[in-house]
Every structure is written in C-alpha cells, then in structure tokens.
Amino acid sequence: MSFLPVTRGEALKRGWDELDIVFVTGDAYVDHPAFGVPLLARWLEFHGFRVGIIPQPDWRSREPFMALGRPRLFFAVSSGAMDSMVAHYTPARKLRHDDAYTPGNRHGARPNRATIVYTSRLKEAYRDVPVVIGGIEASLRRFAHYDYWEDKVRRSLLLDAKADLLVHGMGERPILELARRVRAGEPFQAIADIRGTAVVLGRGAAPPAGVVELPPFEEVTADRHRYAEAFRLLSREQNPHCAHPLVQRHGDRTLLCNPPAYPLEEAELDSVYALPFQRAPHPSHGEPIPAYEQIRDSVTTHRGCFGGCSFCAITHHQGKVIQSRSERSVLAEVERMVAMAWFRGSVSDVGGPTANMYGVHCGNTRGGHACRRESCLYPSPCRYLAMGGERGAALLRAVRGVRGVRNVAVSSGIRYDLMERQPAYFRELLAHHVGGLLKVAPEHMVARVTDLMRKPGKESFDRFLERFRRESARLGKKQYVIPYLMSGHPGCTLDDMVELALSLKRAGLRVEQVQDFTPTPGTLSTCMYHTGLDPYTGASVHVPRGDREKRLQKALLLWHLPSERRNVLEALRTCGRESATRELLSGPAGGGGGRSGGGFRPRRT
Template sequence: MEERPITDWLPLTKKEVEKRGWDELDVILISGDAYVDHPSFGTAVIGRIMESEGLKVGIVAQPNWQDDLRDFKKLGKPKYFFGVTAGCMDSMVNHYTANRRLRSNDSYTPGGEAGFRPDYATTVYSKILKEIYPDVPVLIGGIEASLRRVTHYDYWADKLFPSVLVDSKADMLVYGMGEQPLREIIRGVKSGIPLADLTNINQVAFLQPKEATLPEVDSWETVSLSSHEDCLVDKIKYAANFKIVEVESNKWQANRITQQVGDQTLVINPPFKTMEEVEMDRSFDLPYTRLPHPKYRKRGPIPAFEMIKFSVNMHRGCFGGCSFCTISAHQGKFIASRSEKSIMKEVDQITKSPDFKGYISDLGGPSANMYKMRGKDESICARCSSPSCIHPVICSNLDTSHKPLTEIYKKVDAHPGIKKAFVGSGVRYDLLVDDFNKNNSDMNHDEYMEQLITRHVSGRLKVAPEHTSDATLRVMRKPSFKYFRKFKEKYDAISAKHGLKQPLIPYFISSHPGCEEVDMANLAAETKDLGFQLEQVQDFTPTPMTVAEVIYYTGVHPYTLQPIYTAKTKEEKQNQNKYFFWYKAEFKDWIRNRLTKLQRPDLAQRLLGFRNRNQKY
C-alpha cells in the first residue's frame, strides 16, 4: 500500500483524532464495511462530504457488537449525531445465498473474512447506540436502510417487517444517494436546529406520533399507504402499497408518502431531483486517498476494493427498471453523469498509483452504456411516472446516443498512461440493437460497438438477457430474447471482422416470478442452440423494494394485482436450476424423464437428442 500520512484518512481511532488536534467529533459514522477511502464506498463519500462542510468526522468500521461494545464508545460522543450504515450491501444479501445458506466470505472485510457484521446491521448498530447514548440522535442511511424504509418483506425471516426506523429506533433515515439531503442536514444542525426537527428536507424519512400534524411544505402533496398492520393481514394491500412507493420514487415532482405503524406515522419526504453534472463532479472530486485505511495492511486485501481500485464510475442510476433489481430503487431511474473533465481527472489519479500497471478494469456504471442518456424534452420527464424508460419499448423522448460515451472511451484509450481500459460493467445490449432502439437519427450504436469490441473487452463481454421466455421477460421488464439474438449476430460479425475471439457471457436467472419449469427447459435449449454451456447461474433472491419481491410474497403483480406463478419450494427451485446443466451426465436421465412427464419430449430431444441402444447422452 502507498505510504501516506495517517491524517490523509478520516480517523478510525482516538489517537488519530488527537493527531488532528481535535478534542471532540461533530459526527461519528458507524459502518458494516471496512473503511476504504474511495468514491465507490458509501461511508467514504459521506465522510468526505461532511468534511467538505467543515465537520470533524470519525469512523467506527465493523464494530464488535457482541461483547463489551467498547468499539461504540472509543471515539466518544459526537456533537451532532451518529450516522449508521450497514455498508455497501444489505447485510442479509451480504450474509446469505438465495437458498438461505450462510456465506463463507465477505468482500467488504479484509481477507474476505466473514462474521464482522451482524444480521440486520443497521438495526443492531442503531439500537446499541440508543442504549449507550440515549440523548444523541442517530441518522441511518445506505442501501439497507434505503430499501427497508417502508413496510417490506424479508425473505430470510419470511415475514413482513415495518420500516427499519421502527426496530432501529433511529431518529431519521436518508434514502437513496445521500449527498443532497446530507448537505441540507449538516447546514441545519450547524445552525442549531436539532436533527429531529429537520423534517422539511427532501429524501428523508422519520416517525412522528399519529396525532401530530405533518410539517407544512407548500409544494408537497401527500399520499397515504395502507397501514403496516393492514399489510400484515392483507397481502393485496401490501402489493398495492409497493406500486405507490415505486411510482413516487421515480417521479421528478413526487408526493410525500405516509403510513401508519402502530401509534406512529411514518413520513417519507419526496426525493431530490437527480444530481446535475456539477454536483456529481463535486462528490467524485473530494480528496479521497483511494485506498483502504492502513490498519488493515496485516489482515489481507479487501476483495471489493481489489475489484474496483482501478475502475472509474462515470454515472449513477438506471432507467431499465428491472423487476428484480434494486438500482433504480436506491439510485433512481434518471441518469446522473459526471463531466468528461472529472472522469479524466480520475484517470490521471489512477495512473499515478504506484502499483498501477496500465490497465483500467472498468469504465462503467450500474449499466455500462447509459452515460449522459436523458430525456430530450425534460418537461415530458417531469410528468412521467413510469418505472422504466425502455420497457415495454424505448420511450421516444429518451436520448440514447452513445456518442458521448464513445468519445470518453477514445480519450481514455489515448491517455499515455493507459495500456488498456476495459468495460467490466454489464452492457445493456438492447440499447445497441437497431430494431429495438430507433431513437437516434445518427444511429451511432455501431460506432460504439466497434470501439467497445475492439478496444475495451477483457477476453469476454458480460450481458444479461436474464431469460428466453417472453412471458417471464415481461414480468422482469426485460426485452424479448429475439433482441439478444440480433445483438449476438452483430457482436459476432464485428468480432469476426477484426479477428477477435471474445465470447459473450450471458447471465440468466432461475426461479424468477412468472417462470414455469418448462420455461427453464426451453431456456436451456435456446442457449444450447446458440452454443452456450452455462456455468454460473443466479437463483432468484427476493430483495426488498423490488417488484419481484412483492410478487414472490403476495403471489400477485403489484401493478395489476393479478396472480403470477412463482417457484417457492426447494424442489421447485432445484428443478428449474437443473436444466442449466443439461450437459452434465448426472442430470441427463432426470431431464429426459421430467420432460416426458411434462409432455415436452421435443425439449428433451433438443437438449439431449434421441436415445437408442448404441447411443449415450
């Protein structure tokens, strides 16, 4: 690790606080992740924003919550509040597989070691702080708090939970990307306003007594959800709630949301408008060391950092609105892009790292190729409440030009300190198929694909068709599989033209709502016909704040309230998964017998061929 003064990092210990000449901290951040001072890690971003607003900030990373709790006391009591986050992942997703099996590693811990954060980390940390320091406000945020801000189904406990504010006893919650509300909160507490009184800030949630009146904000209207107690006894009400939450989360001029929870009212203020370029640059240009804190040196590398340390995140948000994905629920559907100047500045910083060998691992974002894409007429976007800009078709108002992204690729490629800059993020291939994406008069998809394939693919390219069944894909909010076929034809043609052998790696999900067992058999046959032998398969996990999670729990689609089949038992899920591995001997008899029972010998033939006495399969 690069040798730098310890004061370049935000302090983790009392000694580091004293080295800065401080006798008190304004805010102490408690995080379920190890402290990596990099713009891809939320705790670092929040800490650096607070620092830029003039606050004295300390971090308690991965505190021991099981023994004497001294980690929660080591930096003392902050002047303003504690900030709590479970880390870059929901702690339950971090801990458990789709089969509810405990994972043996944690990518956000030195050495990848598991066991350094609790289940439901936000709640556990916050409750401990409230017991030790009952008079100090607690502000919770990060993806776990964000996705659990309202009544939600928890797959691991198999029950509905109320807003995380209820169990955590926190004073306030920031949802989504926290830069904008956080700056407002900081200015408020610095002016002497208690955290609990900052109830008119966008993108925060809080609890108040049921009989209390709502804070007045002229431009806000209020929409009420069914109460938490009603959701407990009526799954349809829970499903209907979700539609309201998703619609309001994706609007420019959203309403305030309220929900009754016992003798309290949950209040969720509308989100801020998507960050503009100057705001994005301001966040990414903060003085990060771009390194893990030196205290971890002896414990081994932090896998999540090793993966991204030479990568560049160019934008946030995703307008795909996929039913199983939490990106739009947390980052929003509108794209927030950095300036070319800010991106190239980060590239320069990376090239100066002592262990940089000339290879950038990723020029990307949540979806690799959505940089600078936005509405042509923003007044239309301001009136829109659709959860996706590209499902079932691409909105005619969406500018899907790949020109700005192609130019960035070329400039990074020409940088004297760069040997290769790869695109490791998943590419949204439907934006590159002319039959599907007809929005641009210049049709610059081919130019982008030429640049991508010839200069930025590290051996293989990841794409995510997710399924082959049109019925399942409609539930997923994904395009027809025929567009993947067209993309593959185009990809193969460009690769052949340049003499390149860089296979496509398609990602698929089994057991997703709307997927029948026969659909999985057909998926296996379709991908076999295309020459794929799938090795990595994702089994569906119902993650809070997603359409698919609501369908899994309620059995109905939240927008139509019509029933949708979902594989839920262990046997159903295993049966779907087995078809991926038609080429393995141990599954062949089972597949043939099963498809015969399902009256689909045609699929058995496509997968395994005819069997006779002289033929093995």
C-alpha cells in the same frame, strides 16, 4: 490528505478533540469513491465537518462504538454496500462463508440486520445522541416490507431500529442539509422536511398537506392485495420532480417519507469524485479486501439506471435519472490513478450500474419532470430518450489516450437493447474494450417471463448476439458473450426453463453459474414473490417456492454438465417435456461458442 480517523488518536493528530459526525459501517474502511460511507464522509469533510468512521465494530458490546467518542451532531449508520441479510445468506437461506467487504474475505464481521444492531449499541452507549440510518439496507426497507429470511412482512426499518431519521437514496444532498441545519442550532427532532429522508412523526402529529397515504402496516401484513396496492402507489412516486410525500401508519405511529432528493448536477458530481480519496484500505486492515481488489483500478462514470428491471434495486436506491460526470472529471481521476505506485497500466472498468447509459438523458425536460414511467426502456424505449452513445464512445477513446494507460476494459454490464441504438459505442466497445468476454444480462428468453422481469426478450438478444459475432469476426477477434441468466423468478415455470435451455443450446451458449432469484426488499419481483400477484394488473403469478422446483429450474440452465443430467431428466419428466431430451442432452452445444464467467461482482444488485 490522510485517511479519515478511525480512532481518537488519529482524530487528535488532525487537531480534532471532538468530531461532528461519526459513521458506523458494516464494511471495512476503504477510502475509495466506490464505497458509500467513505464517499459521504469525505463529502461532509469537504464542507467543513469533522468526520470519523468506525468500520465493522464488534457489536457484542458497546465499547467498540465509543472508539471516536460522542459526536457533536449525530451518528450515521449503514449496514454497508449490501443488505446484511443478502450478504449473509444464499438464495436457499444457507449461511455464506465469505464476505467480500471484509479483510481476508471472512464471514462474521457484521451482524444480521446490522442497521438495527448498530443503532441499538449506539443508543446504549450515547442515549441522547441522534442516530441517522442510511445505505441500501435502509433505502429498501424504509416502508413495511416483505422479508424473505423470516417469510413475513416487517415494519419500516426506521421503527425497528428505533433510529431518529432515515436517509434514502444517494445521500449527499440530504445528509449535508441535515448536518448544516443541526450545526446551526435547529433541534434534531424538529427536522422532518428534508428531501431524501424519512421520519416517524410524533404521536398525534398531523402529516403535511399533499401526502399520498399507503395502506397501513397492519393491512399490508394481513392482505396480499393491500400489499400489492402499497407497492403500486409508492412505485409512482420515484421521480423527484413530481413525487409526493408518502405516509404509512404503523399502529399509532406514522412514518413520513419525503420525496427523493434531486439528482446531482454534473458539476456537483464532478466535485464528489474530485475529493481526496486515498483509493486504498485503511492501514489498520492487514489482509486483502476482495471488493477493493475488484474495483481498485475502476472508474465510475455515472449513476442511476432507467432500465427498471423488476428484480433490481438500483432504480429504487440510485434513481432512474442518469447523472453523468464530465469527461474532464473522469480523465482527471484516471490521471490520479496512473500516478499511484500500484498502478500497472490497466483500467479494469469505465462504467456504472449499466456502462452504456453514460451521457444518456431525457430529451424532454418539461415532460420528464412529470413522468411516472417505472422504466424508460420497457415495454419499449421512450420516444424522448436521448440514447445515442457518441458521448460514451468519445469518453472511452479519451481514457485510452491518457499517458500511462495501456489497457481499458468495460467490465460493467451493458444493456444490449440500448446498444442497438448506439452504433458508435458498440464499435468502440468491441474493437478496444471487451478483452475477450462481454457481460450481458438477458436473464431469460421466454416472453411471459421477460415481461414480468421488465426485460427486452429473446428477439432483442438474438439480434445483439448476431451483431456481436459478426463485428467480432470482422475485427478478427475471438470474443464471447457472458450471459447472466436467472432461475426461479416469479412467473417462471419448469416448462419456461426448458424453453430457455433449448434457446441457449441453439444459440451455442453455455452458462457455468446461475443466479437463483432472491427476493430482496423493496423490488417489484419481491412483491410478486410475496403476493403471487402482478401489482399493476392484479393477475396471478406462479411463484417457484419449493426447494425441488428451484433445484430443477437451476439444473435446466446447467444441462451441459454431467453432474446435472439426473436433475435435467427429472425436470423434463415433471413438466411432460421428455420429447426435448434428445435435442437438449445429445450432441454439442451448437456453434459459435459463448461462455459464462463467475467471481465477485460488486455492482451487480
């Protein structure tokens, strides 16, 4: 099976003089299951639709959007694997100069607010063809939301883009149902009840019964308490088995957001990953694509994350229900990869959003269908969570046993607090799959900050680090932990960062890169950043906003670098912690050694 067409000539070679659906994406076209648009396009192709892709069109005119002609059913638009504003700007709102999803790693192949711009060009080219928007940008901006780059609350993206329908979450179920219903002759504008979609109701149209109404746009814009209330209400409606439809008025228009689509069953997920992906960029892309180079020889084993971290968008997009593939499906993908000419014996990753959540599930099916917890792990693990790692350990052993595979790494992050209850997976991981460095994300080690982050805290991390070092020594391996840490998170003060820096030094850990908190749309942390409130308790939350405070917080995590010494001293003076100067800035960084890696991390959100 060849690549999906990106030009009319390629479509004609397949015998297609007209396409049913045309995808427009801000990413290069990489025919690999880790890229969302090609995955959905292949899914629709598998179900009998004629599908094409327009990757990274020049948005300065309408002509590039006409490359595949007028589709019979609709256009499907995505900004790409990242929100376009996150892709373009640093946490300091400075322009980035690279784009890992673009050939040659060049910046500028997609516009700011790509979903809005692409939709506008399509409406200019084909005014009467419906436009469906989706992907991470659409999912997290589907309601009135705080936009960090404009420092204001913006309307639902569906209204700003003037699109006809929005798909939120993982799109296989909603986009297939939509395509089938439109193909069967149902008027597009009459379709308003598909799970995993949002629409703008016609003026004067009444919403369906049983909806939960969020505070309207005008109120969440004017009142931070109403914004926090809206977030609290919608966060309770994430479980597809008990969620209600949500409505939010924007002036005289009403946004209707249907409940999330049901998760795919194991056999359905297996069928998605069995589609005929080329596992390569389209031949028209003549330069290397960093995102592809990073994940080319990786395998996704599952979707979803039940951790519920405040700053993370995965739960809001993929959902908290873990959807795991069968071992047979994963091994079949590895075998297909081994047969490819470029494969050299190493599988770079066997994982997902969190590697050691493979096979983990709710052990109380009936109760789980009524559950409204945002996290299955915070503030403590749910008693119904079946969190043993035996299935994950067995999968790793099986992948190592595939003929032609010499090395298997797990480069996805792991939840170290979950690992405490997974001794089999822990032993398997450290014995065969670390490769010297293991990524974990404590993010912070001060309790009041980790509570706001919905993270497990210092005690859990200390226990894990001790077990990691003890087991590595028993195995005779020199292995290190890569701790990902965050500065500038809501609730975090300079004094908290001093305590974090001291904890790192006492544990013998140094970091070389720090993630400065970015308020991305739709997350709990962003709600706290904008409102200065914990939306669940109403308590005030300190928010680091100024450039100086952010600079000093970041410097404290890099205390060991000579270039940061002046900033560290300034931070210690500012918060009255000069007494910590000797311990923090003199002598070695403790014993045992840990270090931080850098580089592009496509699964990190």
